[in-house]
Amino acid sequence: MKMMKGRFFPILVPVFSVILGLIIGAIIMLVSGYDPIAAYGALVTGVFGDSYNLGETVRTATPLILSGLAVAFAFRTGLFNIGVEGQVLVGWLASVYVGISLDAPMVIHLPLAILAGALAGAIWGVIPGLLKAKFKVHEVITTIMMNYIALYGTNGIIRAYLLQPGERTKDIKSSASLGSAFLGELTEGSRMHYGLIVAIIVAVIMWFILWKTTTGYELRAVGFNQHASQYAGINVSKNIILAMAISGAFAGVAGTMEGLGTFQYMSINNAFTGVGFDGIAVSLLGANGSIGIIVAAFLFGGLKQGALEMSSAAGVPTELVGIIIALIIFFVACSYLVHWLTNRFTKGGKL
Template sequence: MSATTTSPESNQVSAPSPVELTPDDYRRSLLGSTLQSVLAVLVALLLGGLLIAATDETVRESASYFLARPGDTFTAMWDAASSAYIAMFHGAVYNPHGSGPAGKLYPLTETLTVATPLILAGLGVALAFRTGLFNIGAQGQILIGATLAGYVGFAWQLPAGLHLLVVVVAGALGGAIWGGVVGLIKARTGAHEVILTIMLNYIAINLVSWLLTLSTFQREGSANPISPPIAETAMFPKLLGDGFRLHWGFVVAVVATVAVAWLLNRSTIGFELRAVGANPRAARTAGISVTKGFVVVMVIAGMLAGLAGTAQIAGTEHSLTVGIAASFGFDAITVALLGRSKPWGTFFAGILYGAFRAGGVTMQTSTGTNIDIVLVVQSLIVLFVALPPLLKLKSRRKEVAA
């Protein structure tokens, strides 16, 4: 942690050289083990269950005579929490009361549908994170990607197959441009990417709002800020038929996960990006262009987020609105964090968050549990993922100061 040197002339030990913790130390501290992520999820679910129990009316009634019959209170707490989580499972994975195999598995397809943009945007955040950049701009990159993809989808008339391909390319290009701007400015000026991406998020939102007031983007006969629907040739085909919302965008998310894993672990570019993220100074000494790495990684990260926007407009929404990105761009940050910024970790974290979103509605309608509990559980997961390494850093700072 601190270096101690001996002078050859005097044979005396010099004072330890000070060691400062850099932002890279904080970034690397969050790349912990998979076990920490699993434990974070379990503890968050446990505390979420306690919160569900605390807000349940039956539990409150039984608590009024807790000293007389404590077992009633604990039974009511278990019933409240377990029934809520069972309802969430039924809404996110498997519904035993569904009609036929299709009805029983429909919740799982909804989870995968919701998870698709989370996975794609999460991969963009994770990739930037591995290179030492905090990409907070996935929200804006999703919006710009969806805007270009939507325009090509409703304004261009192309043959089936080719039309969808051009839509996908346009969405990826939009996100790549929006992300590349951040990488270029940071490489040229050294401006912090967090500030740049946050500002570009606001620019993207207001830009899309303005575009939707123009006749080119305005749906005919509607006063609402919504674009015309994209052509059927520009839509992702349904993966399991018209009875399900799951579309081929999920396959794109799987392919993107494989591609990012290969890029990071098997390619020369990935090695350079990881080297930049591990130690920019050492990478520069080894002849790796750090500034080029910043631009390349932000272009790719933006492209992935742009694909998330394409999945939204070509897969589920089919029309451009200001709210088409929902909160996927911000949720992607927590997905990447939970996935430890690893491609397959991010993939499964995206599915988990998709399950929370899909099952939360069923939990609320079936048991009356407030859906905001799901948001609390998600926030607790992030807290428990980040807390242990941050405590280690605090301990390290004390050791350095001593």
């Protein structure tokens, strides 16, 4: 048990949470008269059944990796970026704008479009960062407000300047597209695109910045203890602003996955995409680490993709997956409970 607590504890909480979430999901299905075994069977088929489903799962997971990284990067500096959703939207719009309006060979156009998305997201993230650093305004509230400003703002810009029939923008030029006929053929026509490579590169970048650079050390120090960092001569304000900028940039890149990969355009959104909010779940479950986030993104991406099959084959509404994800977040957040339980066992009942 001691070893379990020492080495495996970081993995124990997420695994425990996922299992508990799935069990309660099964109980909810039983109570409401569905067959949980058939449903989970269909869910697995919906992920691994054929190459189309696999391709779509990868496509769903790709932006989740990036939004998860965005949330995690801010977390590491002690900031809670709920604004990933809004940063995704502005990143999406910026990348599509560059994708539509520029003419360039792919080697220039594609990176430029992705960078435009990253820049837009970074700007959207810097505003709450500045307000936090200069005016001590809590970032949770400002980022929520920035989400709505992004939602209505991007809709307004599309309506005013980029509108095409069908409440959407034009398609981006193929030189800015992440889409690939090869991957599409390989996966029987799924919308899988090369974005996964971008997402993995960003995951490596995050790991490198946080663990291999002085800046990363400072960012993490601020996350652990602002006052101690200040005392040690670290510029806390600068690091808060920087963390929000990088976090926002990651989120912006998540938006480009939708704009340059999945859809190749941007439509007027009546509601949020959910990519940013799911990023919170991903980063929590992935314990804010690059590898954990990739695993968690594939888990949630798989759940969301498999839910479609679960709905058509077993008749269970797709929202069940939303419930399971909510439960998983609850259990991860309540890791105190797991700590408490393991302490009880290891200390022979004494606390």
